[in-house]
Amino acid sequence: MFSGIVEEAAVVTRLKQDKDNLHITLKCTFTNELKIDQSISHNGVCLTVVSIDGDEYTVTAIRETLDRSNLGGLQVGSLVNLERSMIMNGRLDGHIVQGHVDQTAVCRSVTEANGSYYYKFEYKVDMPMIKRGYFTVDKGSVTVNGVSLTICNPTDNSFEVAIIPYTFEHTNFKHIKEGSVVNIEFDILGKYIARLQSITE
Numbered sequence: 001m002f003s004g005i006v007e008e009a010a011v012v013t014r015l016k017q018d019k020d021n022l023h024i025t026l027k028c029t030f031t032n033e034l035k036i037d038q039s040i041s042h043n044g045v046c047l048t049v050v051s052i053d054g055d056e057y058t059v060t061a062i063r064e065t066l067d068r069s070n071l072g073g074l075q076v077g078s079l080v081n082l083e084r085s086m087i088m089n090g091r092l093d094g095h096i097v098q099g100h101v102d103q104t105a106v107c108r109s110v111t112e113a114n115g116s117y118y119y120k121f122e123y124k125v126d127m128p129m130i131k132r133g134y135f136t137v138d139k140g141s142v143t144v145n146g147v148s149l150t151i152c153n154p155t156d157n158s159f160e161v162a163i164i165p166y167t168f169e170h171t172n173f174k175h176i177k178e179g180s181v182v183n184i185e186f187d188i189l190g191k192y193i194a195r196l197q198s199i200t201e
Contacts, residue, residue, distance in 0.1 A: 002041045002083050004094030004141075004148020006171045009079040013056055020063040023050075024074065028082060031055045039099070041083040043172070044146035044183040045069050046099025069101045070145075070181045079172040081146040094148025095141040101183040102134055105144070107176050108158065115165055119144075119176065122158040123184060133194030134186050143185040147171055 010028035017023075024042070034040075034057055038049045047059035066072040074080070086092070105123035121144065125135070136142055136154040142161070143149070149161040163173050176182060 001086050002046070002094075002097040002099050002146070003086055003092050004044075004083070004097040004143050004146065006081040006083050006147055006167075008082050009170065009172050010082050012074050012076055012078045012080060014058075015074060015076060018060075020066075022061045022066060022072065023058055024061060024071065024080075025056050025058045026080060026082075027056045029055075030084075031057050039085050041085075041097070041099045041146045042080050043070060043101075044081070044097070044099065044143050044185055045071060045101050065101075068103060069183045070104055071183075073181060079175060081171050083146055095143075096188055097143050097146070097148060097185060098188055099146075100185060102186050103184060104181050105184045107178055107180045107182065109178055110176070113162075117163045117168055117173075118160055119163060119173070120153075120158060120160045121182065121184070125157045131194060131198065133191035135190070136186070137190070140190070141187045143183075145172060145176075145182045147173070 008028050010026040013027050014025035034049050034052055036049055039046050045065060049057050050060055051058045061071045103123060105121040107119060108122050109120045111118040136151045136159040138154055140151045142151050151159045153160045168174050
């Protein structure tokens with residue numbers, strides 16, 4: 001489980017295709033604190049550390065993950081937002097994030113607003129998914145590339161988020177532009193409420 005508070009934007013140093021799997025090697029400042037089998041959020045996707053070599057570590061994304069996320073589009077040199085799993089005796093600074101990306105969205109616009117930035121994202125939607133809680137609400141929570149954010153101006157298939165300068169500088173948001181594909185995870189609380197309502201109807 002994660003909070004959506006990104007620790008670092010790490011650099012992809014190597015990519016290796018292995019049948020339907022993609023082995024992703026990254027370099028970050030806390031590699032020496034990692035261990036094999038540890039779960040880390042990568043652009044919002046929970047992946048397991050499978051090997052460590054010096055200041056680099058490797059995780060593996062399977063076909064299901066690649067189909068649902070933007071990890072298949074990574075290149076050597078790409079920045080990936082990282083967050084280690086929550087420590088349960090700490091503060092929950094973001095919101096409850098599972099690291100189970102629901103789908104991707106496309107950035108439709110980036111607007112500078114006196115030092116901060118507004119990003120608009122559009123995603124595919126259908127009624128069965130809405131009934132299962134896959135939608136956004138004004139002032140609700142959403143995870144974009146692993147970053148916990150507050151929604152504004154939602155529509156049936158889009159939403160906006162405001163990015164402060166700190167988040168812009170310390171995550172891969174600084175590389176997101178119109179047309180960029182991002183990972184989104186809808187709020188788990190909304191999914192539970194939608195599921196409960198479907199059972200009790």
